[in-house]
Amino acid sequence: MIAENLIHDYQMKWMRIQKVMQEKGADGCLLSNGINLFYTTGHMYNGYFYLPAEGKPYFFIKRPNGIEGEHVIYLRKPEQLPDLFRENNLLMPEKLLLEADELSYSDYIRLQNIFQPKECMNATAILRQIRRVKTPWEIEQTRLCARQHEAVYREIPSCFKPGMTDLDFQFEIENRMRKHGSLGLFRAFGPNMDIYMGSILTGSNAETPSPFDFALGGGGMDASCPLGANGTPLKEGMAIMVDMAGNYTPYMTDMTRVFSVGKLTDKAYHAHEVSRRIHQEIEIAVRPGVACADLYQLALRIVEEEGLAAYFMGTKQQAKFVGHGVGLQINELPVLTPRSKEILEENMIFALEPKFVLPEIGAVGVENTYLVTAQGCEKLTLSPEEIINLL
Numbered sequence: 504m505i506a507e508n509l510i511h512d513y514q515m516k517w518m519r520i521q522k523v524m525q526e527k528g529a530d531g532c533l534l535s536n537g538i539n540l541f542y543t544t545g546h547m548y549n550g551y552f553y554l555p556a557e558g559k560p561y562f563f564i565k566r567p568n569g570i571e572g573e574h575v576i577y578l579r580k581p582e583q584l585p586d587l588f589r590e591n592n593l594l595m596p597e598k599l600l601l602e603a604d605e606l607s608y609s610d611y612i613r614l615q616n617i618f619q620p621k622e623c624m625n626a627t628a629i630l631r632q633i634r635r636v637k638t639p640w641e642i643e644q645t646r647l648c649a650r651q652h653e654a655v656y657r658e659i660p661s662c663f664k665p666g667m668t669d670l671d672f673q674f675e676i677e678n679r680m681r682k683h684g685s686l687g688l689f690r691a692f693g694p695n696m697d698i699y700m701g702s703i704l705t706g707s708n709a710e711t712p713s714p715f716d717f718a719l720g721g722g723g724m725d726a727s728c729p730l731g732a733n734g735t736p737l738k739e740g741m742a743i744m745v746d747m748a749g750n751y752t753p754y755m756t757d758m759t760r761v762f763s764v765g766k767l768t769d770k771a772y773h774a775h776e777v778s779r780r781i782h783q784e785i786e787i788a789v790r791p792g793v794a795c796a797d798l799y800q801l802a803l804r805i806v807e808e809e810g811l812a813a814y815f816m817g818t819k820q821q822a823k824f825v826g827h828g829v830g831l832q833i834n835e836l837p838v839l840t841p842r843s844k845e846i847l848e849e850n851m852i853f854a855l856e857p858k859f860v861l862p863e864i865g866a867v868g869v870e871n872t873y874l875v876t877a878q879g880c881e882k883l884t885l886s887p888e889e890i891i892n893l894l
Contacts, residue, residue, distance in 0.1 A: 504562050504572030505545060512640040516543055517560055519633050524556045524600065531555050531596030532626055533614065536605040538690065538831050539630050541753065546570065551581070555593065563587065581617055595619075600626035631692070635828055635836045637754075637850045642874060644754040645829075645852055649872065649883045651751035652758055655683050656886045659745060659762065663893040669732035669743070670724065673703045676747055689748040689755070692832045701747030702731035709744065709866040712820035716834070718856050719744075719817055719866055739765035742865035742890070744858070748833075749872070749884070757829050757854035758884040759870030765894045771867050774859040775890055777809045778868035781825075781857040782888075789873065789880035795843040799825050802857050803841075814859040826855040829872055851875040852883070 505513050520532060520543075534540060534552040543552050543560070550564040561574045563584065568577075576587055588595055599620040601611060604627035615623060637645070655676070662675035677700050681687060689698045696715055704721050713720025713730055722733035737743065741764045749756030761775060781802045788801060802825045806815045816822040828835035829852055837845035837853060852875070858868035869888045874881045 504570060504575050509545060509640060512638045513543065513545065515638050516633070517554055519636075520554055520629070521556055523629055523633065524554075527598075527624065527629075529556060529596070529598045529600050529624055530594070530620075531598075532600040532629075533618075534602060534626060534630070535610075536602050536627075538692075539602065539605075539626075542630070542634060542831060550578070551584070553593075555596075561591065561593065581614060584617055597621045598624065600624050600629060602627045602630075604628065631836055634830055635851050636848055637830065637852055637874075641754050641830065642850065642852070644752040645756060645872070645874070645883060648749050648752040648754055649756045649758075649885070651683050651685075652749035652756050652884060653886050655679050655685075655747070656745070656758065656760055659760075660891060660893055663737075663762070665894075667737050669703050669705050669708070669735045669737060672737060672743065673701075673732050673747075676703075676745065680747065684751045685748065686750045686753075689750055690832045691834050693834070696834070697728065698730060698748075698833070699728075700750075701745075703746070704731065704744045705737060705741045705865040706735045707863055708733050708735050709742075709860045709864075710818050710862060712817070718822045718824070718858055719746075719860065720820065737764050739894070740767065740864065742767055742771055742861070742867050743893075744866040744868070746870065753831055755829050755831070755833055756872040756884055757827075757833060757856070757870055758872060758886065759856060759858070759868065760886055760888070761867050761869075761890045763890050763892050765892065767864060767867075767890065768861070771861050771864050772890065773809075774811055774814060774861065775867040775869070777805065777811060778857045778859065779888055781805050782855060782869055782871060785855060786873070786880055786882065789847060789875060791847055791849045791875060791877065793847045795826075795837045795839045795845045795847065796841055799839045799841050799843070802839075806857070811859055814861060816858055816860075818860045818862060825857050826853050828853045847875050849875055849877050 532554045549566040554560040603625040721731040723729045743762045746759040824840045826839035856870035872883045
C-alpha cells in the first residue's frame, strides 16, 4: 500500500496522529476525506483509513481495484466495518475521531450509527494541526514545486501581447503551467472556497471584494465564480498582479509577482517596495517560538509608518491576515492574523503576502513561500521581486 521508499515518512505521520489520540484518550481515527487519505497513505481512494491508538493502520477500500499491501481490505459499504473489525481482531473504538468538518451530515450520522461510540471527536481539526509541521518528504516536494513555479514565472513576460485582456493573459500563463506539469487543481480547505489555477488582478477589478476568504478578490468571469480576472483590457499605466498556483507536486507553493504595462505611478512603486521591506523584516524575525500575531503586527506597523493603511490588503474590503500555511491545501495552518494564538515551529511552511491595492491602477506587492528552520527561515520561491515592465 505504501511505497517502500516512503514508509518512514508515513510512519512518522501515523505516530504523530497516535500521539495526539493517546493524549486525548481516543481509541481510533477513521478518515475518508481525499486530502486526509493522501496525507496518511499517499493514495486517493474511495474508502477509509483506520488508525488505532496503538499499532498499524488498516486500509478499507471500495475503489479502485488493484491496491495491495498489508492490512488492505476491500469492502462494498461502511456497514461491513464492524464485521471486518472482528475478523481482524480490531476492537471497536469507544472514543472515535471522525472528520466532523469535512463529512456530510448524513455520512457523519451513518458512521456514528455503525460504530456507536460513547464519544466522537473532530479529526479534521486534529489533522489540520498535525499537518502544519511538514515531514522531510513533504519539504522536498515543496522545493520541487517551487522550482517549477519559478520556471513558469520566468516565461510570463513572453505571454504578453499588446491589446490583451487580463483573461487572455491568464490563459497564456495557464498553458505554460500545464506544460510545466501543473496538476490543474488548486485545493483549498473550507466550503465555498472554489479556485482553479490562480488569480490575475489589474485596474479597478483589483478593488472588487470577494466572498471568499482570500487576500484579494476580483469580479471573475461569471457571478458563479466571482474571483480574479474579469476581461479587463490591459492598458498602459496598469499593474498586473499574477498570483497563479504553484501546484506542480501534491505540496503547493504560493507566489505573487507584479508586472506593469508601461510606467506606473510613484505611489505604486513605493507601495511595492514597502511590501518587499515587510518581507525582509519578517524574514529576520521568523524563528521557532515566534507568535504569528506578532508577525502580523510587525507588517501593520510598517504599513502605518509608510502611510499606506488605506490600501493594505484591499480598499473596499480589507483582508485581516498577511500570511497562511501551505501544503496539500493552499490555506493551511498557521495563519498570520492579529488574533492568532499560533506559534511558529520548525518545519512549518507558510506564505507571506503583504499586498496593496491602488484604485484604477491595480494591486502591487510580493508573496513568497517560506520554510521555518531551526535558525530562522528559508525563502523557497526565488523569482525576481521587482515590478517587471511588459512593454
